[in-house]
Amino acid sequence: MTTPNNSPRKSIGKKLAAVLVASTVLGVGIAGFEAATGSVAQAEAVRVETPAAAPSFADIIEKVSPAVVSVRVKTNIQPASDMQFNFNGQDLDQLPPPLQKFFRDFGPRFGNPDGFDNRRSQRPQRARPVAQGSGFFISEDGYLVTNNHVVDNGTEFTVVMDDGTELNANLIGTDPRTDLALLKVEEARKFTYVAFADDQKVRVGDWVVAVGNPFGLGGTVTAGIVSAMGRDIGAGPYDDFIQIDAAVNHGNSGGPTFNLNGEVVGINTAIFSPSGGNVGIAFAVPASVAKNVIDELMNDGSVERGWLGVAIQPVTTDIAESLGLDKTDGALVADPQKDAPAAQAGIRAGDIIVAVNGKDIKGPRELAREIANFDPGTSVDVKILRRGKEQTISVKLGELPTDQTAEAPQVTPDQQSETALADYGLTVAPAEDGAGVVVTDVNPDSPAADAGIRAGDKVVEVNNEAVASAGDVEKELKAVTDSGRKAALMLLERDDTSRFVAIPTERG
Numbered sequence: 001m002t003t004p005n006n007s008p009r010k011s012i013g014k015k016l017a018a019v020l021v022a023s024t025v026l027g028v029g030i031a032g033f034e035a036a037t038g039s040v041a042q043a044e045a046v047r048v049e050t051p052a053a054a055p056s057f058a059d060i061i062e063k064v065s066p067a068v069v070s071v072r073v074k075t076n077i078q079p080a081s082d083m084q085f086n087f088n089g090q091d092l093d094q095l096p097p098p099l100q101k102f103f104r105d106f107g108p109r110f111g112n113p114d115g116f117d118n119r120r121s122q123r124p125q126r127a128r129p130v131a132q133g134s135g136f137f138i139s140e141d142g143y144l145v146t147n148n149h150v151v152d153n154g155t156e157f158t159v160v161m162d163d164g165t166e167l168n169a170n171l172i173g174t175d176p177r178t179d180l181a182l183l184k185v186e187e188a189r190k191f192t193y194v195a196f197a198d199d200q201k202v203r204v205g206d207w208v209v210a211v212g213n214p215f216g217l218g219g220t221v222t223a224g225i226v227s228a229m230g231r232d233i234g235a236g237p238y239d240d241f242i243q244i245d246a247a248v249n250h251g252n253s254g255g256p257t258f259n260l261n262g263e264v265v266g267i268n269t270a271i272f273s274p275s276g277g278n279v280g281i282a283f284a285v286p287a288s289v290a291k292n293v294i295d296e297l298m299n300d301g302s303v304e305r306g307w308l309g310v311a312i313q314p315v316t317t318d319i320a321e322s323l324g325l326d327k328t329d330g331a332l333v334a335d336p337q338k339d340a341p342a343a344q345a346g347i348r349a350g351d352i353i354v355a356v357n358g359k360d361i362k363g364p365r366e367l368a369r370e371i372a373n374f375d376p377g378t379s380v381d382v383k384i385l386r387r388g389k390e391q392t393i394s395v396k397l398g399e400l401p402t403d404q405t406a407e408a409p410q411v412t413p414d415q416q417s418e419t420a421l422a423d424y425g426l427t428v429a430p431a432e433d434g435a436g437v438v439v440t441d442v443n444p445d446s447p448a449a450d451a452g453i454r455a456g457d458k459v460v461e462v463n464n465e466a467v468a469s470a471g472d473v474e475k476e477l478k479a480v481t482d483s484g485r486k487a488a489l490m491l492l493e494r495d496d497t498s499r500f501v502a503i504p505t506e507r508g
Contacts, residue, residue: 057209060262061221066162066192070213071135071146071169071183071254073154134212134255135159135183136264137193138294142185145294146254147269148174151181159185162219173297177236177305178289179269181254182297194256196287197263202226202242210246210268210282212255222247224280226265231283233270237368241283242266248282257284266290292373306374306397308347308382309340311498312364315352318451318502322463322480322487323352324388330354331367333384334491335498345395347384349491349498350464354390355383371397387464421470424448424477424503428459428470436460436493437467447504453492460498461491481505 133150137143144159151157157169169183185191206226214220224246231241244257248268256264266284273279296303312331320328330352336343347353353361357380361367374380376399383392421428425446428437439457442449459467462476480488487502 055207055260057221057223057260060209060258060260061211064194064211064256064258064262065219065221067137067194068162068211068219068255069135069137069144070160070216070218070251071133071150072158072160073132073151074156074158075153076155132213132216132251133253134251134268136211136254136256137191138196139193140190142169142187142191143172143298144169144183144185145267145290146181146183147267148176148179148181150254151183152176157183159183160213160218173301173303175293175297175303177303178238178285178293179235180267180285180290180293180297182294194258194262194264196291197259197261197265199242199265199287202229202259202265202286204228207260208244208246208265209258209260210244210248210252210255211258212248212252212268214247214249214251216251220252227281232365233272233283235270237365238289238372239365240286240289240369241269242286244282244284245280246282247278247280249278250276252282263287264290304376305372305400306376306378306380307340307400308342308367308371308395309337309398310342310347310353311335311337312353312367313499314363316502318487319489319500322485322489322502324483324485325352325385329360329362330385331361331364332500334500335493341395341398342382345382345393347382347393347395348386350386350461350489350500352385353382354385357381372400376400421473426453426473428473430469431458435466435468437470437473451501451503453490453501453503454494456494458493459490460493461489463488464491477505 133146135144135146135150138145151171151174154171157171159167159169161167167185167187169185172182172184174181204226208224208226210222210224212220224244226242227245228243231243232239233241235241242257242265244266246257248271252268253270255268257266257268259265265287267287267290268282268284270283271278272281272283293303311334313334315325315328315330315332317328319332320326333342333347333349333351333353335349336347353367355361356367356370359370361370371380374397376397379394379396381392382395383390425443425448426439427441429440431438436458439453439455439459441455442453459473461467462473463480465472465476467473467476477488485505487504490501490503492499492501
């Protein structure tokens with residue numbers, strides 16, 4: 001029996017041949033056909049002939065590790081208890097029988113056998129370990145840098161080298177305001193040391209390497225990038241931290257952060273961590289700040305900073321509006337301290353400092369850092385805005401005192417002469433000294449309350465004009481309104497400090 005030419009088998013064969021021809025023409029070939037028909041095909045693993053270049057930090061670490069050390073600190077600690085047992089025979093008779101037997105049997109072990117006197121508090125104190133951090137050498141003769149909070153209250157200091165060698169160190173000086181400290185190892189050898197980088201060239205996104213002693217584990221290396229610059233974390237008046245995302249933990253304090261040239265761009269000082277461990281947000285003191293501080297500590301054992309003697313605050317958008325300014329640059333002088341350099345030179349409350357020696361001042365933080373860079377006794381040109389007009393005042397800087405207090409008189413409201421400024425949410429009374437008015441009540445739903453004004457505040461000036469009564473306040477507020485401004489500037493005193501607030505002139 002023959003199969004017809006149009007049989008199903010021949011038809012399928014012709015179709016199959018057509019598919020093979022088409023596959024070959026299209027460049028798919030047998031493999032494509034097998035894939036199309038569901039057959040298993042042999043495939044090669046993906047391979048990149050030219051791998052992507054990833055940075056290796058091994059060469060850097062090999063060079064800098066001998067300069068990085070662990071810092072161990074000991075201090076004199078009072079005994080946990082100063083209890084003294086001065087039991088005589090009569091005292092023992094008053095105790096329950098079991099306690100009488102206990103003190104008779106074991107009393108001598110607590111002190112002298114006659115009076116059962118525990119004299120642990122009279123034993124000589126012994127230095128005990130209380131802190132551990134990191135540090136690094138900055139000179140071949142043994143100077144090394146760490147954090148102030150690592151060595152604070154310490155009496156004995158030991159540095160542990162990369163090879164495990166332990167050496168004693170002496171404290172040369174500290175600067176709590178920047179949390180830096182300088183130690184010195186007296187040893188007849190040349191130490192491997194590292195140099196500070198030019199942190200002005202550091203950019204967000206640059207690779208960095210942190211080396212330190214986390215959790216007392218010894219030399220540990222972590223890598224990351226610069227996450228941000230100029231961070232203010234509220235640690236002090238000179239905050240200007242570099243933020244990095246390299247893993248930094250407890251014990252890394254005082255250790256260096258290196259760039260890819262093996263130069264120190266920052267000193268690890270703080271971390272942000274809700275849990276207490278690394279979350280990728282660490283802060284380092286910039287090399288430029290550290291270098292200046294360390295140089296002074298090396299030469300003098302302490303840091304001297306220039307001092308203007310003013311309480312300052314930012315120029316907020318509302319304050320700028322109240323003064324008719326189109327930008328918020330500068331530092332607003334809230335209170336020039338009496339007999340301080342600024343007051344003696346003629347700087348007044350309400351002045352806005354916009355430049356020092358030609359360098360623009362963006363805000364209070366920049367002003368504090370700029371003034372601190374000068375030595376006491378240096379004369380600087382301070383450019384100010386006063387009533388919208390620029391002028392330059394020469395100020396001879398003083399020395400920053402350890403404790404600073406603003407001087408402002410304590411006042412008591414005159415309850416018998418209260419006057420209402422209800423439209424502004426304020427009730428005020430003349431101050432007893434005749435300078436300013438005292439706020440006796442604030443409507444909690446008023447713009448005055450939103451601005452932070454509270455009962456007990458003393459209003460000294462409105463729109464840079466002194467006020468002594470509610471009428472003076474009304475007059476100055478009206479003048480601001482008539483000028484077209486939407487907010488008025490008030491100078492307030494509270495708890496011996498002064499500050500400016502902007503209060504809307506649109507009556508509620």
